[in-house]
Amino acid sequence: MREEIRGNPGITVFRVLFRVFGSIGLVYILVATAFHFLDSPDPLPMIFGILGTCFAAAALVMLWLEKRKNRRMEELLRNGKVLTCTVTGITVDARIRVNGHFMQVAECAWTDPVSNVVHVFRSRGLTHCPRSVIGQEVKVYVDRNSDHDYYVDMDAILPKMVIH
Numbered sequence: 001m002r003e004e005i006r007g008n009p010g011i012t013v014f015r016v017l018f019r020v021f022g023s024i025g026l027v028y029i030l031v032a033t034a035f036h037f038l039d040s041p042d043p044l045p046m047i048f049g050i051l052g053t054c055f056a057a058a059a060l061v062m063l064w065l066e067k068r069k070n071r072r073m074e075e076l077l078r079n080g081k082v083l084t085c086t087v088t089g090i091t092v093d094a095r096i097r098v099n100g101h102f103m104q105v106a107e108c109a110w111t112d113p114v115s116n117v118v119h120v121f122r123s124r125g126l127t128h129c130p131r132s133v134i135g136q137e138v139k140v141y142v143d144r145n146s147d148h149d150y151y152v153d154m155d156a157i158l159p160k161m162v163i164h
Helices: 013-037 044-079
Strands: 081-098 101-111 118-122 137-142 150-152
Touching: 013 044, 044 137, 044 150, 081 118, 101 137, 118 150
Parallel strands: none
Antiparallel strands: 081 101, 081 137, 101 118, 137 150
């Protein structure tokens, strides 16, 4: 019996931007509609409508990018070449902050037995990654055509965390 494998994308930048731009777009479109029904002769309804449409379009692009990324991750989980790598370290990604904390990234290494070349893979941004995972083995799903497209399955070794 094969175990069910499913990656957890967590909260991503695309999802946050979708919510922000979608909310702003919806509010602007509602304001434009309200002005329109009040028979306002001002160009204000058109301005709000155009801005709302632009924000809503940006939100839809973010949603599309999120779905595309998740689809690619699922494809790698189904059809990718599975490598067993060793977590060699945890680094801080200073580009992204969530609730005042920087994201952490796990680095995993795998040595190709044929060429003796060490390949280093980096996980997605993690909000919490204890140092106890260093030295543990983790599965990395790599595209069969390109080593640059991969997914590090950190969910298997990370402890379950409940925030109260």
